[in-house]
Amino acid sequence: MTQLDIPPQAGRARPRYEDLVQPARVHGSLYTRPDIFADELERIWYRTWVYVGHVSEVARPNDYVRKNIGPQDVIMTRAKDGQVHLLLNRCAHRGNLVCEADAGNSSSFRCPYHGWTFRNDGDLLGYPFSQGYGGRGQLTEGLSHVARVAVHQGFVFGSMAADGPTLAEHLGPAADEIDRLVRLSPEGEVEITAGFLKHRTRANWKLLAENETDGYHPQFVHSSIFTVAESGIGTLYGETSTAVTRALGNGHSENDLRPEFRRLGQPLGWFGTTESKVPDYVAAMRRVHGDAAEDILIEGAPHVMVFPNLFIAEIQLFTLQPLAADLSVQHVTAIQLKGAPEMNTRMLQQSIGSVGPAGLLLADDTEMYERNQVGLGELRPEWLDLRRGLHRERRDERGLTIGDATDETGMRGFWAHYRQLMTEGGSR
Secondary structure, rough: OOOOOOOOOOOOOOOOOHHEEOOEEEEEHHHHHHHHHHHHHHHHHOOOOOEEHHHHHOOOOOOOEEEEEOOOEEEEEOOOOEEEEEEEEOOOOOOOOOOOOOOEOOEEEEOOOOOOEEEEEOOOOEEHEEEEHHHOOOOOOOOOOOEEEEEEEEEEEEEOOOOOHHHHHHHHHHHHHHHHHHHHOOOOEEEEOOOOEEEEEEOOOOHHHOOOOOOOOOOHHHHHHHHOOOOOOHHHHHOOOEEEEEEEEEEEEEEEEEHHHHOOOOHHHHHHHOOOOHHEEEEEEHHHHHHHHHHHHHHHOOEEEEOEEEEEOOEEEEEEEEEEOOOOOOOEEEEEEEOOOOHHHHHHHHHHHHHHHOHHHHHHHHHHHHHHHHHHOOOOEEEEEOOOOOOOOEOOOOOOOEEEOOOOHHHHOOOOOOHHHHHHOOOO
16 A cells, blocks of 8 residues: 655654654653654554444345444445445545445445446446546446455454455454354344444544553442442452453453453353343353353453454444544444344343443543543653553463453553554654
């Protein structure tokens, strides 16, 4: 992919990312400088694999839904042959948007400006007054495609770069966490059909990504909702917790709460319920998985951040969308397990209570993001500290780096990968 010639911020030298990202600290300017944000779009969002959507959102032929890769407006379509396409929402003629609706079913898109029409696989169908171009069939410019599209367990990823690591190489061990989520469905599939909420926050996208597997903040930021809900979640992120924070490589990370759930040994304890509340679901899981169902029901769903924008928070799915150095949107929905109506109703209800318009959980986090962004505008101190738990990091049986439940192991893994991506090809 051709690199863009992005000028440095006025009066400043081009950033040296090898200096700004260090093993136990990062420089505050990484969250505030527009030129760094522009660099990130080129080197991360328009080069690596980015989660775009789920196949269940375009379940039927000719279904489409508008998505994004960073600020780029993307149309995810399912053509009549069943293939999923990712198209840039920009007419090949004069750049107008060809799709206005958020979702729908159509075999084509017609530009409202001059009437150019495109198939839902991107091919140009036709254009009015063709003699102005020398007759029909003289033009072939279709909608631009996202260069590469790949799917894992129904999760659709796109890369704007024509070459690079495969999706399997990008996901690495993070793929296992997506697999963990899918196996909670008696039919082995999840569905993203509950609809999305959009939460706009005046904060840098990296503050959101760091927070998703930060086990140090829950007892403080979310103490009110834990108290009101009489939840035991806070104890999972304490000094005595057996849970771990794990760097999964390539910037991915997780809070692995399974050690605590195994210690408690209660099926569906991870979900805050009991077998008696969802008997049909439990029976279906035992019928499908046999003896293995007990471990699955005890261990529950993952809490994993897939670099750079997919966060699976047990029962919810978040996608992060960067719009500016100090502006981001979180798109969030309740995960639905195919073949598990009892669970799906409860997952939706819990999601409304935590991340809905009147929910408390995401409101707490958003307040912290925006306070962080304001604080980063102060001149001192220049650096943000990432050393928590560095002295007690260790390797698990797979050779992956882990720390205690409240350690910043995942953040350090995020920043190590960020540094690699931002320095490939030399300092700019």
